[in-house]
Amino acid sequence: xxxxxxxxxxxxxxxxxxxxxxxxxxxxxxxxxxxxxxxxxxxxxxxxxxxxxxxxxxxxxxxxxxxxxxxxxxxxxxxxxxxxxxxxxxxxxxxxxxxxxxxxxxxxxxxxxxxxxxxxxxxxxxxxxxxxxxxxxxxxxxxxxxxxxxxxxxxxxxxxxxxxxxxxxxxxxxxxxxxxxxxxxxxxxxxxxxxxxxxxxxxxxxxxxxxxxxxxxxxxxxxxxxxxxxxxxxxxxxxxxxxxxxxxxxxxxxxxxxxxxxxxxxxxxx
Amino acid sequence: xxxxxxxxxxxxxxxxxxxxxxxxxxxxxxxxxxxxxxxxxxxxxxxxxxxxxxxxxxxxxxxxxxxxxxxxxxxxxxxxxxxxxxxxxxxxxxxxxxxxxxxxxxxxxxxxxxxxxxxxxxxxxxxxxxxxxxxxxxxxxxxxxxxxxxxxxxxxxxxxxxxxxxxxxxxxxxxxxxxxxxxxxxxxxxxxxxxxxxxxxxxxxxxxxxxxxxxxxxxxxxxxxxxxxxxxxxxxxxxxxxxxxxxxxxxxxxxxxxxxxxxxxxxxxxxxx
Numbered sequence: 107x108x109x110x111x112x113x114x115x116x117x118x119x120x121x122x123x124x125x126x127x128x129x130x131x132x133x134x135x136x137x138x139x140x141x142x143x144x145x146x147x148x149x150x151x152x153x154x155x156x157x158x159x160x161x162x163x164x165x166x167x168x169x170x171x172x173x174x175x176x177x178x179x180x181x182x183x184x185x186x187x188x189x190x191x192x193x194x195x196x197x198x199x200x201x202x203x204x205x206x207x208x209x210x211x212x213x214x215x216x217x218x219x220x221x222x223x224x225x226x227x228x229x230x231x232x233x234x235x236x237x238x239x240x241x242x243x244x245x246x247x248x249x250x251x252x253x254x255x256x257x258x259x260x261x262x263x264x265x266x267x268x269x270x271x272x273x274x275x276x277x278x279x280x281x282x283x284x285x286x287x288x289x290x291x292x293x294x295x296x297x298x299x300x301x302x303x304x305x306x307x308x309x310x311x312x313x314x315x316x317x318x319x320x321x322x323x324x325x326x327x328x329x330x331x332x333x334x335x336x337x338x339x340x341x342x343x344x345x346x347x348x349x350x351x352x353x354x355x356x357x358x359x360x361x362x363x364x365x366x367x368x369x370x371x372x373x374x375x376x
Numbered sequence: 377x378x379x380x381x382x383x384x385x386x387x388x389x390x391x392x393x394x395x396x397x398x399x400x401x402x403x404x405x406x407x408x409x410x411x412x413x414x415x416x417x418x419x420x421x422x423x424x425x426x427x428x429x430x431x432x433x434x435x436x437x438x439x440x441x442x443x444x445x446x447x448x449x450x451x452x453x454x455x456x457x458x459x460x461x462x463x464x465x466x467x468x469x470x471x472x473x474x475x476x477x478x479x480x481x482x483x484x485x486x487x488x489x490x491x492x493x494x495x496x497x498x499x500x501x502x503x504x505x506x507x508x509x510x511x512x513x514x515x516x517x518x519x520x521x522x523x524x525x526x527x528x529x530x531x532x533x534x535x536x537x538x539x540x541x542x543x544x545x546x547x548x549x550x551x552x553x554x555x556x557x558x559x560x561x562x563x564x565x566x567x568x569x570x571x572x573x574x575x576x577x578x579x580x581x582x583x584x585x586x587x588x589x590x591x592x593x594x595x596x597x598x599x600x601x602x603x604x605x606x607x608x609x610x611x612x613x614x615x616x617x618x619x620x621x622x623x624x625x626x627x628x629x630x631x632x633x634x635x636x637x638x639x640x641x642x643x644x645x646x647x648x649x
Binding site: 126129130131132133134137139140143152153154156157159160161163164167168169170176177178206207210213220221223224226227230231234235236237239242243245246247249250253283284286287288289290291292293294295296297298300301302303304305306307309312313315316317318319320321322323324325329330331333334336337338340341342344345348351 | 395396397398399400401402403404405408409410412413416420425428429432433436443444487488491492495496497499500501502503504505506507508509510511513514517518521522525550553554557558559560561562563564565566567568569570571572573574575576577606607608611612614615616618619622623627628629631632633635636637638639640641642643644648649
């Protein structure tokens with residue numbers, strides 16, 4: 107499918123918003139559920155966009171940047187995979203399998219962007235010396251746009267060339283062993299994100315709940331909502347029974363019990 | 377001299393600006409400029425001339441935490457700046473001390489609650505619905521997450537400002553720890569579910585082929601054997617391997633490329649399908 111001029115402009119804007127969302131991590135416009143849906147809408151196939159969003163979200167669920175540690179960028183993966191699937195006429199799994207390595211490679215651009223924003227930080231220091239509020243604000247906003255362009259420019263390039271015969275032929279020429287192999291890898295790659303989330307929680311004493319969830323999912327037909335309820339109930343029971351959160355109650359109960367025992371002893375002695 | 381006081385609209389302005397907290401994230405001072413950007417309405421209201429410049433510099437110091445939990449710190453700092461502007465003896469060290477002292481513990485609360493639980497749970501729910509092609513999937517995720525996030529940001533700033541440094545004592549109490557622990561339980565439980573349900577590894581290597589009494593050929597693959605032990609065993613092992621490697625500071629991107637390579641080689645050899 108050829109992408110028309112207006113669509114290319116709109117993809118640039120959506121990719122810009124996704125890139126901005128990616129560094130901010132506030133509105134979540136960089137998450138596949140949002141970015142793929144918007145890209146699909148522009149390319150005239152909202153429904154496919156949503157389905158790609160759901161599929162890629164499963165894969166990218168745990169991808170996050172905490173402190174200076176970097177995960178691949180969900181924003182770039184979202185926009186590129188949607189373009190490859192809808193305009194490049196690939197099936198969803200191969201589209202995602204092709205986009206994820208590209209997005210992982212694109213993370214070099216994130217490192218680049220986060221390094222050149224040091225420049226804006228230093229400029230802001232200078233403007234603080236002169237009390238120039240407007241300029242400090244401009245430094246912050248310009249740095250934000252650098253992050254937006256980091257996603258918008260590669261997306262623009264993909265959008266411009268995906269419809270061309272050269273790229274279409276190239277996509278068609280990828281041997282089956284690579285596309286199928288990437289798909290096989292895609293089924294396993296989800297665990298990288300989960301591992302990141304589990305490590306981040308750093309709660310060894312709560313790991314039994316991980317195994318509880320795993321086993322419930324393995325050996326029951328419960329759907330996600332039902333499993334979620336089991337998880338919430340487990341958490342509530344744990345908090346209710348954990349002495350750590352009920353210290354005062356236990357102390358009271360103990361004193362009450364001792365007091366009673368003393369009384370009984372006194373009675374007997376009498 | 378009349379008392380200097382922040383208005384409701386100053387707090388609103390801080391709230392709106394705080395949505396761009398990580399905009400200029402950089403390797404040197406991380407969220408420093410974003411923090412200063414959000415404090416500007418307070419600095420403008422409270423100080424004049426040289427004091428303004430000092431205040432700007434004060435808030436350009438290193439800062440990094442989970443972005444949403446910055447809200448109460450902004451609120452407390454705004455209250456402290458207000459007192460300082462009215463002549464209270466609060467030095468730069470005290471204001472920075474609150475920032476540095478709170479960003480670590482609050483990240484310890486914010487990371488598991490927002491990144492470990494709220495986002496994965498809503499995303500899992502949204503993705504499940506989205507796989508059917510329904511716009512409700514993205515909407516559940518987007519609206520659900522942002523309602524909670526904006527509420528945390530607004531009330532964080534407001535309560536932080538109203539209670540000032542007193543809030544630090546309250547936060548040290550059990551309530552926050554309880555919420556964090558409870559959220560972590562749900563998050564880890566869901567991770568367990570997803571490791572099992574949302575991964576696909578199939579090892580089609582044939583272990584045995586027997587012809588049963590009905591004359592049908594029954595093939596047993598390695599995967600059949602593994603599934604009869606416990607479905608999802610291989611993804612579980614892969615998860616632990618990844619956790620170990622990530623702890624050794626292996627870049628997640630290399631893990632992803634590595635697994636792609638395993639996928640391609642495994643598929644080519646017929647070990648994985």
